[in-house]
Amino acid sequence: MIVLTLWILLAAGLTAGSVFFPGPVSNNVAIPGTDAQRAHDLMAEGFGPGYDPGGTIQIVLYSENGPLTSQRRTRAVNRAMDRIRDLPHVVEVMTPYRMGGLAPNREIGLITVKLQGHDNNKLAETTKAISAAAEPVRGLGIEAVPANAGTPADKEIKTGASEVIGVVCALLVLLFAFGTLVAAMIPIFAALVSIATGLGVISLLGHLVDVPKQASIMATMIGLGVGIDYALFLLSRHRKLLGDGVPVREAVRRVSASSGGAVVFAGGTVVIALSALMLAGFPMLRTLGWITGISVVCAVLTSVTLVPALLGLLGHRVNALRLPFMGRRRKDADGSSGWAGLGSWVARRPWGVLVLSIAVLVALAAPALALKLGPIDDGYSDRGTDTRRSYELIEAGFGPGMNGPLVVVAELEEAVADREPAPAALQLLKDQVAAVEGVRFVGDPLLNTTGTAVLVQAVPEYAPSDPRALDVVEDVRALRLEGMSVHVGGKVAGMADAGNTIAERTPLVVGVVVLLSALLLLLAFRSPIVAIKAALMNLISLGAAFGALSLVFSLGLGSGLVGMDPPVGTDDSYLTTLFFSVPIDSYIPLMLFAVLFGLSMDYEVFLLTAVRQAYLKHGDNSRAVAEGLGTTGRVITSAALIMVAVFVAFIAYPDPMVKIFGVGLAVAIAVDATIIRGFLVPATMVLLGRYNWWCPRWLDRILPDLSVEGHDEESMVEEEPRKELVGAARS
Incomplete structure (x- = not known):
């Protein structure tokens, strides 16, 4: 009690x-040492308010019934801007009637709000207050949607x-x-x-x-x-x-x-x-x-x-x-469970089960070769949310690249002392960036207060999730200008650097996880073969998970069935809403690997423990496999069903990342608990025979005497079978 x-x-x-x-949540995706991080650090050095992370919020205006330039609508927009200026931490409100603030059709415009001294962890609350201050325009039927707010309220994961x-x-x-x-x-x-x-x-x-x-x-x-x-x-x-x-x-x-x-x-x-x-x-x-x-x-x-x-x-x-x-447990005629009967069936035909299991797993994993990694932008958010609506309006009015502008910051080797007239280096940077293929528009250059860096904003022709946007980032970074070094920041550049960093570190992470997990199994079961085999089995189940992700998201075979909305610009036909490709953020596969490898090891531990206990009692390997599967099959299946049900339930979340995790985890656990633990592992253990528990004499001497399940009266080992096992281990 x-x-x-x-x-x-x-x-x-x-x-x-x-x-x-409640503790605040963070949207910090900084990666120290990358080019994008260097650009972001330079942005904070004297370029004024709005260039810090989260320092700018935009209100997207859409007038369906006429241009925003009409007299009545202009007055309403100005009243809304006056109310926004009165809010705390607002230092500048830029009118949509400026150069680049109004779409060519004059029906879509951007109110840009620059902040200073605000709490980035409370950006959602700040955005809500700014959106509420824009109420005068809504009274005329003008749609006002907040954008670029980091993690607005409608996008928080709850x-x-x-x-x-x-x-x-x-x-x-x-x-x-x-x-x-x-x-x-x-x-x-x-x-x-x-x-x-x-x-x-x-x-x-x-x-x-x-x-x-x-x-x-x-x-x-x-x-x-x-x-x-x-x-x-x-x-x-x-x-x-x-x-x-x-x-x-x-x-x-x-x-x-x-x-x-x-x-x-x-x-x-x-x-x-x-x-x-x-x-x-x-x-x-x-x-x-x-x-x-x-x-x-x-x-x-x-x-x-x-x-x-x-x-x-x-x-x-x-x-x-x-x-x-x-x-009520179903029993076979001899009183054993149905899972023990399956274990005996596998033990009688291990080669056939092994070949068939591998063939099925290869077929499930094959689509993983088509896995498409890349940044997923707000165009894949749920329809009806502010995030998705602002993305659609910006794309319709200003082009897809406006949803992921590049921030180009050049460090000057010599500080600019005389600002009048404007140094030639500023115009040179703008002209060179504008000449890069795929760049649609470049804003006027801005010199920081110390005269040591120049900043321009460049709008690419492509959406943030378009792979061609990453090519534009690399082409701008490749510019070599005399007297300055060019760095590129922004959402697209940050995700590109994240992908590159993770790709470089993935072999290290995978190697550490596999080696440490195998070492734990070696300490627990004192068998190198069991440890290596368990690690390989877990990797196989991961292949099936990535194959499922590729089928659903990269190849688009049923992405709509898991609640994903088609990206902006696609038609609304029935087939399009069910089948469309979705990029997968580069960090998701590595996170999935870590989670799934650990979860798969759980079932391996419980099954191997039962088999080992049975083998230590009577020394019959095939019988031990059948008894181990019979002992754990029902509980492993129940546990897997629970896991699958939990993960499938989370697919209903609106966030694409959660949906991807839900699909990958559910498929991997289902495959692991059925094909791998029910057929592949028992078949390999039957074929290996006594070598399952073989351990070199020198290794047996240095390994500590650990036991996964401890010792109790029920699991005490009979003396003769134990002597036989020890002798085999040292031979």
Whole structure:
């Protein structure tokens, strides 16, 4: 009761703290050492207000019933600008009637607001206030939509309906698996306490570190899935012990000593995989990794403390409120489970199962060769949001490149002392940038207060998500002008640098994750072959996930079915709304790799542990594989169904990143728990035979004596089979 009370108080306290003192979220995508970051640093050196990150907000005006230049509409626009000038931190309001502020059709215009001294973490609130001040134009039927606001309110990622759907689906799976309402509610309760605790910690951390806006949703997705899964493994073992006649207290002790260790080990692999993102060279990805790991740590802690406390309090009432026709295990004629029968079937024909499994997995992974990476712009946001509407209006009035202008900053080798007349270097920079192929318009050059840098804004001909926009960035950076060095910043340049940095670091991250995970398995099972094989199996499941992402998003086969809206400029035909290509941000595959590798290792640990225990008891490898699959097949399948249900529920989120993660995670877990754990792993273990547990004598001597599931009376090894195994290991 003490443990239960402490967890409830902790979760309630952290939740209350996050509600009353919520930490801000950060949109910082800076990458130190890149060209885009150098340009952004120079922008802050004396170019005046509005050139700091988040220093400019635009209000897009659209007059459907006539030009903005009519007398009545001009007066309304001027009144709106006067109201905006009166707001805090507003230092300049630029009229849409300036050069470049009004579209050729005179129906679309831009009010540009420059800020200074504001809090970038509260940019959404600032944007809302500026949008409200533009109300006079709306009275004349003029549409006024905020743009370029970093993370406006309609684009913030918030928790809500998807979590409810995921929890409901998980409850249905648990009811079907256990057949009792009380047992089904234990993993749900533990996971909710875990999520509340983790989200509270993450929210309060926002006061100390930059927390990405995606952190809460990623933590919820992963934490909810693993929290339910870990509690499910413990509960399944506990109910089996109760069914065998073990007293309640003894059953709880055995569960904590054995399966609790496996949960800690499995959670540790997920945390290690996420922590490896610190090597990615992308600060946002690094922070996203370790913050998401907090939710996994909370899931592990609640599983090994709160769940045993609940089991001890409930006793045999854990099987109360039984539902009819649910939770009854099907047995074969010999009394074994259907999963054990599958294991025996695989053991009789391992080569055929191996070949067929590999063929299916290759077919699933093949589309990954067509995976298209690139920045995804606001043109893919949900229709009806301010983000999408402002993007559409700007593209219609000023061209697609206006949604991702380039900020070109040139450092001068010699400071300009005499500003009158304008130095020739300023005009030279403008002319050279304008001559680059793909540049549509270049603004007037601006010299900073110290005379050491020149800034021009260049509008490309292409949308930010168009690969040709990246070519324009590289061509501008390739300019070599006497007496100055050119740097390019802005959204497109920043994403280009992020992609390049991540591509360079990906082999390092992948190598560290694979090696550390294999090392953990080696320490746990004392078998190099098992460790290497497990790492390879996890990589195979990742191939299937990336193949699914490529099919849905890169090839566009059903992107509309997951809730994506077609990009701006496409027709509204039925087929177009269902099938269209969507770029995938360059950091998503690496984040998916880390998450999926850790989650896949969970199932590997539970299956290998069961097989190893069976093998240590009688030394028959084929029989051990069948028994291990029979012991874990049902619980792994239930856990995978829960994970898939949770991840599919998150596809309903409006944010494209969340949809991509939902599809990739759901497919990978489904493939991992069925084809890989049900067929491929058992087949390879049967074919390897005794070599599954082979360990060189020198390695066996230096490895510490660890055990994933500890030791209890039920898992004690018989002396003769153990001697036989030890002898084989040293031979």
